[in-house]
Amino acid sequence: MTTFVLALLQQTTVVPEESAPSADLLSLHGGLMFWTLVVFVILFAVLGRVVFPKITAAVEAREKALEEAIEAAKRDREEAALALAEQLRQIETARVEAQKIIVEGRQMGEKLRAQMIEETHQQQQQMLERARREIDQEKERAIAALRREAIELAIAGASKVIEKNLDDQSNRKIVESFLASIPVTENKRG
Numbered sequence: 001m002t003t004f005v006l007a008l009l010q011q012t013t014v015v016p017e018e019s020a021p022s023a024d025l026l027s028l029h030g031g032l033m034f035w036t037l038v039v040f041v042i043l044f045a046v047l048g049r050v051v052f053p054k055i056t057a058a059v060e061a062r063e064k065a066l067e068e069a070i071e072a073a074k075r076d077r078e079e080a081a082l083a084l085a086e087q088l089r090q091i092e093t094a095r096v097e098a099q100k101i102i103v104e105g106r107q108m109g110e111k112l113r114a115q116m117i118e119e120t121h122q123q124q125q126q127m128l129e130r131a132r133r134e135i136d137q138e139k140e141r142a143i144a145a146l147r148r149e150a151i152e153l154a155i156a157g158a159s160k161v162i163e164k165n166l167d168d169q170s171n172r173k174i175v176e177s178f179l180a181s182i183p184v185t186e187n188k189r190g
Contacts, residue, residue, distance in 0.1 A: 151175045 155171050 147176075147179055150179065 151172055154175050155168065158171070
């Protein structure tokens with residue numbers, strides 16, 4: 001068909017010079033208008049069947065792609081908002097947990113401090129009790145040493161009084177029994 005159109009165009013455009021119309025562009029030529037209209041209609045039909053569907057399909061595809069991109073952007077924005085809300089919730093949860101850990105740490109510190117003070121008081125009391133026992137033991141030893149010395153002095157004094165050397169062992173027993181019968185007055189503390 002295109003060859004037919006080209007052949008017609010060649011016939012109409014090849015005009016002998018003698019019968020050539022004037023070069024006036026605004027003058028109307030019926031044959032030229034007819035063939036121009038026929039070529040336009042054929043070209044429009046060919047374009048309408050071949051090119052226009054592809055152009056409209058491309059435009060529709062482009063429009064659909066833009067709509068999908070807009071919808072995807074909306075979904076992404078909503079997902080980002082949800083993710084942001086989740087992150088903020090997690091941050092708040094972490095902050096609350098951190099505050100809780102700080103409070104528990106303070107409580108543990110106070111408890112440990114109180115426990116250490118209590119242990120220190122107990123150790124102090126134990127040391128005081130041990131010192132009292134040691135003092136009492138030393139006092140008992142000192143009293144025993146004083147008794148032995150008093151016995152020795154009493155025997156030495158008695159032997160000077162009698163001017164005679166008495167039996168040390170029997171005299172010692174007599175003086176010890178005498179001293180044991182004397183009540184000891186102790187000033188106990190506390």
